[in-house]
Amino acid sequence: MISGVLVIFFLLAGLALLGAVSLIWQSHPIHSALSLILVMVSLAGLYLLMGAEFVAAVQIIVYGGAVMVLFIFVIMLLNAGVEERTNISKMATFGGVPLAMALGLIIAAAIARSSGQMPAPAASGAMSSTRELSKLLFSEFVYPFELTSFLILVAILGAIVLAQREN
Amino acid sequence: MVPTNYYLILSAVLFGLGVVAFVFKRNIITLFMAIELMLNAVNLAFVAFSQALGKPDGEVFVLFVIVVAAAEAAVGLGIIILTARNRRSLNVEHVDLLKL
Amino acid sequence: MSEILAKYGFLIVPIIKVLILVFVVLTLDAYLTWLERKVIAHIQARWGPHRVGPHGLLQPLADGIKFILKEDPMPTGVDKKAYFFAPFLTLMLALTSLSVIPFGPDITIFGYTTNFGIADVNISLLVLFAITALGVYGIALAGWGSNNKYSLLGGLRSSAQMISYELALTLSVVGVLLIAGDFSLKHIVEKQIGDFGLLSWNIVGLTKGGGGFTQIIGCVCFFIAAIAETNRVPFDLPEAESELVAGFHTEYASMKFAMFFIGEYTSMIAVSSLFTILFFGGWLSPFPASWTITHYLPSVIFIPLGLWVFYDGIRYETIFGRLILPGLGAVFTVLGFALFLFSPVNEVIQGPFWFFAKVGAVLFFYIWMRGTLPRFRYDQLMDFGWKFLLPVSIANVVLTSAVIMWRMK
Numbered sequence: 001m002i003s004g005v006l007v008i009f010f011l012l013a014g015l016a017l018l019g020a021v022s023l024i025w026q027s028h029p030i031h032s033a034l035s036l037i038l039v040m041v042s043l044a045g046l047y048l049l050m051g052a053e054f055v056a057a058v059q060i061i062v063y064g065g066a067v068m069v070l071f072i073f074v075i076m077l078l079n080a081g082v083e084e085r086t087n088i089s090k091m092a093t094f095g096g097v098p099l100a101m102a103l104g105l106i107i108a109a110a111i112a113r114s115s116g117q118m119p120a121p122a123a124s125g126a127m128s129s130t131r132e133l134s135k136l137l138f139s140e141f142v143y144p145f146e147l148t149s150f151l152i153l154v155a156i157l158g159a160i161v162l163a164q165r166e167n
Numbered sequence: 168m169v170p171t172n173y174y175l176i177l178s179a180v181l182f183g184l185g186v187v188a189f190v191f192k193r194n195i196i197t198l199f200m201a202i203e204l205m206l207n208a209v210n211l212a213f214v215a216f217s218q219a220l221g222k223p224d225g226e227v228f229v230l231f232v233i234v235v236a237a238a239e240a241a242v243g244l245g246i247i248i249l250t251a252r253n254r255r256s257l258n259v260e261h262v263d264l265l266k267l
Numbered sequence: 268m269s270e271i272l273a274k275y276g277f278l279i280v281p282i283i284k285v286l287i288l289v290f291v292v293l294t295l296d297a298y299l300t301w302l303e304r305k306v307i308a309h310i311q312a313r314w315g316p317h318r319v320g321p322h323g324l325l326q327p328l329a330d331g332i333k334f335i336l337k338e339d340p341m342p343t344g345v346d347k348k349a350y351f352f353a354p355f356l357t358l359m360l361a362l363t364s365l366s367v368i369p370f371g372p373d374i375t376i377f378g379y380t381t382n383f384g385i386a387d388v389n390i391s392l393l394v395l396f397a398i399t400a401l402g403v404y405g406i407a408l409a410g411w412g413s414n415n416k417y418s419l420l421g422g423l424r425s426s427a428q429m430i431s432y433e434l435a436l437t438l439s440v441v442g443v444l445l446i447a448g449d450f451s452l453k454h455i456v457e458k459q460i461g462d463f464g465l466l467s468w469n470i471v472g473l474t475k476g477g478g479g480f481t482q483i484i485g486c487v488c489f490f491i492a493a494i495a496e497t498n499r500v501p502f503d504l505p506e507a508e509s510e511l512v513a514g515f516h517t518e519y520a521s522m523k524f525a526m527f528f529i530g531e532y533t534s535m536i537a538v539s540s541l542f543t544i545l546f547f548g549g550w551l552s553p554f555p556a557s558w559t560i561t562h563y564l565p566s567v568i569f570i571p572l573g574l575w576v577f578y579d580g581i582r583y584e585t586i587f588g589r590l591i592l593p594g595l596g597a598v599f600t601v602l603g604f605a606l607f608l609f610s611p612v613n614e615v616i617q618g619p620f621w622f623f624a625k626v627g628a629v630l631f632f633y634i635w636m637r638g639t640l641p642r643f644r645y646d647q648l649m650d651f652g653w654k655f656l657l658p659v660s661i662a663n664v665v666l667t668s669a670v671i672m673w674r675m676k
Contacts, residue, residue, distance in 0.1 A: 003168075020188075024192070031348060032197050039207060040207060043210070050174070051218060069407070071196065072408075074244045075196055100186055101187070104182070108179045108180060112176060114172075152237075156241070159241045
């Protein structure tokens, strides 16, 4: 009897893979952006399944609600149309795609074969509450935390400088 | 419980699909989205290991990856807008020379 | 009955709760539109709908029939995926946001204890913020999907407004989070239970154990940001009739427009519920718990209300009104007497009664603002969001954390 957790995992993983394949398949960038949003929301579902609730919420709020909105604004602003035909050679397509997928599958097979040495997952949710995360963030990881806040400030200034009109 | 391998295989396959998208798409913005897909796949691997080892360190690192990706998206999209205005094309094959 | 509930309750009970909630919320939406039209009409010294049923009470039904029967044209050149997906997304997100809101304390029916909302998660406040963040897509895709430059402009403006005020919304809540210590909405309400009734609510902040601080600044910032989030007056420039035709929903007719419409009113209800939970004590009564005589207040309100509707109905002009209104009045009176006599039902009904009373007051305030205030110009709106509201929210966070740290010593 397959447990409910496994069913939900396959559902969400299927959605994520569907979104990723759709990103490659669609010709218009805005449909690719919508597929990427689907991938991000299903990944947030997977994080929730693993018990990482704060990360799931941050993924939706930051990635899904801010970064992808930025992408969609840029696509609408630049009025990106349907992609043109590419001049890539036929050999690259017929040789390249199978090779790339073979690379991915080799990595996946290597992971699957090493299932014996993988540590077993602990009970979910108990240790990764928001409180634990914030304690860790401000004690052990306070230096990267301050650096990332500086990085965000630099990014804001960079974006403002890039967006200035030339006078 | 879902074994950790399943998450890692999903992460590897998503990363591979991101690489395929990066190599084969011509629109600059779609290339950028492929980079975001690869970053998401890596985040999934981090959270899977964090759950397997029982420590929240992986999740803290995921927060940093998300923040850095957001900053990179902001600046990168600004550059893309300027490049698209200068070259009047969003095709990456037309922006491969430094000369205008 | 309790054996079936104990074994399969985790499956049956949420389904029943979802059905009840969807029914109640959709009816509430419909009558909220009636209330809005009546209140704005009375503010503007006219009647509002009063022909369709007694006092216009069947107007929402007439509107619903119109939406179903009207032609649903689709303009040429629309992007089919975005055009069809946008109203569905808006309505789905608005209804999902209602699933994490607790309407009352835990209740026990037939020995099965369940919480008075659909889902009881640790991060219910974060889920609401995530849903607000995703709500931008409904509008952006609607504006872009219609093959119309006015819709695109309206959609982009509205999305930019929503993401600007989302920051102020999130930051103004951090003060409440510092007091409650948890993201769960149920714990936030439970933290406001005190011996002083009204004064323990977060707006005044005399909570149990003295860990609170008045959240007046956060409350005002949240309310203003929430009005901007739901695109209501005075922040509704992107969808105002005289400005951009109708903004992002110009090209949407009957059923799809109805979905946007219902989505907007549902998100208004969700935001008002969040406002009462965070700052006004959610389902807590304004009187201290020791004054148990106030438990009869619902009856005291329902019985005279029922008698007044009955009296008004008897002398109504149309025959239909003379049948319906006294019936309605009789129902209210019987309900009031039933609550007076059956004490266990009265106890259960206390929480939701105060919750809906407060939400009703907030919704009336929303409608009142629509009837009286002019709208902001777009650049004034963005200036206000970034240059005033965001710094004030941050100052509220700093002030609240300083006071709490000082009190903790």
